[in-house]
Amino acid sequence: MIQLRQLTKTYGEGPHRTTVLDHLDLTVDDREIAAVVGPSGAGKSTLAACVTLLEPPTSGSVVVGGRELSSLGERDLRDARRQIGTVFQSDGLLSRRTAAQNVELPLRYLGVTPADRRRRVAELLDRVGLSTRADHYPHQLSGGQRQRVGIARALALRPRVLLADEATSGLDPEATASVVRLLRDLRDDLGLSILFITHEMETVLDLADSAARLDHGRIVEQGRVVDLLRDPSSSLGRALLPRRAHAASAPGTTWSVSYAGADVPPDWLARVGTVLGVDLALLGASIGAVDGHTVGHATVAVPASTDPDALVRALAGLGLHARRTDAAHPPVRRVDAVLEPVA
Numbered sequence: 001m002i003q004l005r006q007l008t009k010t011y012g013e014g015p016h017r018t019t020v021l022d023h024l025d026l027t028v029d030d031r032e033i034a035a036v037v038g039p040s041g042a043g044k045s046t047l048a049a050c051v052t053l054l055e056p057p058t059s060g061s062v063v064v065g066g067r068e069l070s071s072l073g074e075r076d077l078r079d080a081r082r083q084i085g086t087v088f089q090s091d092g093l094l095s096r097r098t099a100a101q102n103v104e105l106p107l108r109y110l111g112v113t114p115a116d117r118r119r120r121v122a123e124l125l126d127r128v129g130l131s132t133r134a135d136h137y138p139h140q141l142s143g144g145q146r147q148r149v150g151i152a153r154a155l156a157l158r159p160r161v162l163l164a165d166e167a168t169s170g171l172d173p174e175a176t177a178s179v180v181r182l183l184r185d186l187r188d189d190l191g192l193s194i195l196f197i198t199h200e201m202e203t204v205l206d207l208a209d210s211a212a213r214l215d216h217g218r219i220v221e222q223g224r225v226v227d228l229l230r231d232p233s234s235s236l237g238r239a240l241l242p243r244r245a246h247a248a249s250a251p252g253t254t255w256s257v258s259y260a261g262a263d264v265p266p267d268w269l270a271r272v273g274t275v276l277g278v279d280l281a282l283l284g285a286s287i288g289a290v291d292g293h294t295v296g297h298a299t300v301a302v303p304a305s306t307d308p309d310a311l312v313r314a315l316a317g318l319g320l321h322a323r324r325t326d327a328a329h330p331p332v333r334r335v336d337a338v339l340e341p342v343a
């Protein structure tokens with residue numbers, strides 16, 4: 001478990017003083033993947049550096065596995081850091097060492113015997129699905145494979161917590177998917193707490209249990225991913241599952257319908273049409289499952305003669321939230337849902 005309490009980091013003095021993390025509270029439970037998202041410069045990497053105390057926080061506390069890290073002396077801190085495995089955007093592998101030798105490094109530093117090292121490295125490479133690549137050098141591996149070797153190395157000292165800063169950024173979709181699968185397995189099999197820092201919303205949707213949005217060093221919104229997606233007023237929810245422009249314009253009025261409840265029936269469109277005695281046309285939809293819950297939204301066209309209140313009531317009765325979005329009622333502009341790529 002990771003607990004950050006009122007974590008604050010400032011750089012510089014006097015007039016040059018800038019606050020990069022501003023009284024930030026965040027908890028990542030055991031067996032939880034918590035994503036922190038935010039644009040470039042939001043303070044994400046500073047957050048990662050403060051969790052491992054590579055950067056000492058200016059104030060506030062960092063508790064990992066029940067130990068308050070900022071109170072520890074150098075030696076205890078070194079011990080405590082072993083509970084935290086770290087993975088970064090560039091895999092950080094040594095290019096002149098094989099996959100197995102890279103994974104072995106932390107064990108060597110710790111003075112583990114050669115026989116135990118061999119056993120543990122084989123176990124770790126198997127864990128990340130790279131047993132057959134043990135003797136490959138980094139340049140002989142794909143980006144996704146290199147990142148998985150980096151994860152194997154991060155796991156070498158059996159950490160309780162994994163810290164990933166842009167670990168999938170720059171990977172192609174297939175490689176990203178392989179890292180996402182691996183991290184979810186590690187959460188489930190080892191009960192790890194994973195703090196996953198990224199600017200990629202799509203990966204958050206596939207991976208995380210909870211998400212927090214960091215902006216100018218403050219957490220401006222956070223929650224379980226499924227709750228964010230169901231909340232029509234959540235800008236983080238909208239950013240996680242963006243609305244695409246629908247293909248055709250249709251006669252009548254256009255409505256944006258989102259899954260707000262837990263038990264939306266799969267045939268809701270037909271049911272509402274029957275109740276109101278009209279045909280509803282589906283113009284676009286993005287619907288999927290997150291942790292076994294159906295979430296998403298659809299754009300539907302409704303005949304102009306339909307009573308809008310009756311429509312909203314019929315949809316609400318099925319757990320759906322509706323908002324009119326045609327020219328007469330243009331959607332609210334989403335400024336805050338757009339994230340820039342990292343520099």
Ligand SMILES: Nc1ncnc2c1ncn2[C@@H]1O[C@H](COP(=O)(O)OP(=O)(O)O)[C@@H](O)[C@H]1O
Nearest residue numbers: 011012020038039040041042043044045046047
């Ligand atoms: N060592 C430092 N000294 C001064 N400012 C820094 C230092 N490290 C980071 N910053 C500033 O902190 C802000 C957040 O940076 P960073 O944590 O790297 O953001 P992100 O990872 O979200 O892109 C930036 O404005 C950056 O210039």
Ligand SMILES: [Mg+2]
Nearest residue numbers: 044045046342
């Ligand atoms: Mg960064």
